[in-house]
Amino acid sequence: MAETVVGGARGSAPAWRGGFGRLWGAAAVSSFGDAVRLAALPLLATTLTRDPLLIAAVSACGYLPWLLFGLLGGALADRVDQRRAMVAVDLVRGVLVAVFAVGVATGHVSIGLLLVLAFALTSMETLFDNAATALLPALVPAEQLGRANSRLMTGQQLVKTVVGLPAAPLLLAAGAALPFATDAASYLLAAALVAPLRRVLPGRPPRPAGSTLRAEIGEGLRTLGADRVLRGLCAATTLCNVGVASLVATLVLVSGRHLGLDDSGYALLLTAYGIGGIGGGLFATRLARRLGQARAVLLAGSGQILCLLVLGLAPGGLVAGGAFAVFGCLGMVWNVSSRTLMQRAVRRELLGRVSAAFRTCAVAGAPLGALLGGAVVRRWGPGAPPFLAAGFFVLSVLALLPAVRARTGGESGDASRLLTKKDTGGAGVPVSRSGQDAPGDA
Secondary structure (H helix, E strand, O other), X not given: OOOOOOOOOOOOOOOOOOHHHHHHHHHHHHHHHHHHHHHHHHHHHHHHOOOHHHHHHHHHHXXXXXXXXXXXXXXXXXXXXXXXXXXXXHHHHHHHHHHHHHHHHOOOOOHHHHHHHHHHHHHHHHHHHHXXXXXXXXXXXXXXXXXXXXXXXXXXXXXXXXXXXXXXXXXXXXXXXXXXXXXXXXXHHHHHHHHHHHHOOOOOOXXXXXXXXXXXXXXXXXXXXXXXXXXXXXXXXXXXXXXHHHHHOOHHHHHHHHOOOOHHHHHHHHHHHHHHHHHHHHHHHHHHHHHOHHHHHHHHHHHHHHHXXXXXXXXXXXXXXXXXXXXXXXXXXXXXXXXXXXXXXXXXXXXXXXXXXXXXXXXOOHHHHXXXXXXXXXXXXXXXXXXXXXXXXXXXXXXXXXXXXOOXXXXXXXXXXXXXXXXXXXXXXXXXXXXXXXXXXX
């Protein structure tokens, strides 16, 4: 069945009415719940243990399922009805977090339960995120993907920053269980928004008869590995995420013990990151058009190195907040450019698997990064993680350089043809944050 144009007429921006608007609304609602939970979770962990490694292990358990189930989640996302998969996962996550909220309210929580929650939520995320990545190109034309990703990510960051993070300390003050009950409600509402999308989704090519999950996973890995530019971007993102994970896992310690901020100051630090991300989303597409996708990512990674050094040397919360705001701005540029590239370059029936292969490789070092963050705090103090992260970002930029230098006349179907030219908004080649994750999301 031929794929039809949905979400509005072809043009420079996706229509808000219809499928894209519902997907945007669901993403915004989920971002609010996630922001509240992710701000509350490390603060709850510090009340249950003083061991930096155990606090960091909560983040590490949030990465591990991608290594175990990421490729499987991508293959399933290409096999099943992506809308139904997203609805089912959100319903299960809503119930799970609601049960956890009851446990917090009744005092039946432990650091072990936090580890189980982080692992379970991320296990379901492996299917949800790959399905969502593959669903967007079915809702908007290819030339609108850059703006659609920018609007989607900026909307998530806006709700998280302006509403979710400021609400977290207020909800915590009203009751330790309230942030988690709020997150559970957000999952259920997001599921209700996504459920009606069946009316606007086009058909997909039928899956080959007799195809196995193992063969389909292998096809996704081969598609990613065959493109030298995507390989370079994947390697760079992997190194970058090791550094991000080391900082995310210990940010509550950097904030409290190094910068001397209280719980509200920690939330404000995350808010500064979010405000920067909003700014980055507003000009990410324009920057990619001017520089090309790969050069935009390279500029973002280089700038983030400076931000991390400033964060490590910051004399107080004001300077740290400014550095974190710029760090968030450049992180959004990285995310939008990376995701748009992949969605344009990969055929729709392969997108879940290629996205899963990229994401699984990208997060492979994140559990190690989270534990490294806890170890350097124990050995050198709470001011060390920003410098550790900066070191990994240097390696990331070095790994990205060959991709930026790739010539447009390279391999057939090579994504360098998308990366080294200015982004003209075309559909790309149908051949071959996933970018950095924000603090608290990695």
